Amino acid sequence: MSAVCAALAADPVLAEHYAEFSAKTEAALDPAxxxxxxxxxxxxxxxxxxxxxxxxxxxxxxxxxxxQRMPFEHTAITDAEAAxxxxxxxxxxxxxxxxxxxxxxxECRAEQVGLAELAGAx
Amino acid sequence: MSTIPRVSSGVVGxxxxxxxxxxxxxxxxxxxxxxxxxxxxxxxLAARIKEVARMRNARVTECGFCxxxxxxxxxxxxxxxxxxxxxxxxxxxxxxxxDAEKAALKFTDALIHDPELLxxxxxxxxxxxxxxxxxxxxxxxxxxxxxxxKALITMGLEPExxxxxxxxxxxxxxxxx
Numbered sequence: 479m480s481a482v483c484a485a486l487a488a489d490p491v492l493a494e495h496y497a498e499f500s501a502k503t504e505a506a507l508d509p510a511x512x513x514x515x516x517x518x519x520x521x522x523x524x525x526x527x528x529x530x531x532x533x534x535x536x537x538x539x540x541x542x543x544x545x546q547r548m549p550f551e552h553t554a555i556t557d558a559e560a561a562x563x564x565x566x567x568x569x570x571x572x573x574x575x576x577x578x579x580x581x582x583x584x585e586c587r588a589e590q591v592g593l594a595e596l597a598g599a600x
Numbered sequence: 601m602s603t604i605p606r607v608s609s610g611v612v613g614x615x616x617x618x619x620x621x622x623x624x625x626x627x628x629x630x631x632x633x634x635x636x637x638x639x640x641x642x643x644x645l646a647a648r649i650k651e652v653a654r655m656r657n658a659r660v661t662e663c664g665f666c667x668x669x670x671x672x673x674x675x676x677x678x679x680x681x682x683x684x685x686x687x688x689x690x691x692x693x694x695x696x697x698x699d700a701e702k703a704a705l706k707f708t709d710a711l712i713h714d715p716e717l718l719x720x721x722x723x724x725x726x727x728x729x730x731x732x733x734x735x736x737x738x739x740x741x742x743x744x745x746x747x748x749x750k751a752l753i754t755m756g757l758e759p760e761x762x763x764x765x766x767x768x769x770x771x772x773x774x775x776x777x
Contacts (some may be wrong), residue, residue, distance in 0.1 A: 482739060485739050489733065492638055495634055495639075498634070499634075503625075503628050505627070552754055556602075557604065560606040573607060573622065573624045580750040581743075581747045584746045584747040585743065587711050591710050591715045592715075593739040596735045599732075
């Protein structure tokens, strides 16, 4: 459970809406890719190990490299980098991936700041 | 940072903007707008404080769209431009921002920039001015503001030019409940 969901324990309706948004975002992508993207973002924040990319295809590696820039370099991502991800995932996939990577980054930050504890839920 | 959309509109006849691009993923869009409406509709934490945090996020993430939008509910609660102007570095000395808003801003900076900013006195101030339920809502808000600003920027949806625009505050649609 993310720190955000945990923090919202006292407001089950809002928590359910948040969980639904997160679930719909993840459901739009391949579950294996979702796990890789989340792991890549977590690793950038120093909160876990980077995924093993040795057996991944080039397109997936491109997506992960892009995801790794979301936490601290989002304004430096180029049109060419984005186009490479669109070429691999398609436009609809790129939209879902963009939301997922950005949400994963924000959830890591919420955890680092101790949101659940501050909200009395930890 | 690109102002050329990196993904096309998913709505025929509409230019690429956050809503039309999200139309490529209608289930994500529906769940997001339901969540966002519920968040802004809740009065556990005042809309003015939520908007203060949103403005701070807009400036730190360099989201021009977010920076130029104002939600009317916060305006009605007294968040004028003279207050918004103080939501910049050095906000700690502002005479227009309340102590609760300054505590919320420190939390916002900690979440979007550096968690070390929320130690000691800053953490105590946050807990003195906001209840746990209010902090939970603030945390949800900053999480969404940050994620959406980054998604918007990286999808190339930043406007080349945009005037300040007052929008109705997101609300829960009757049919969605």
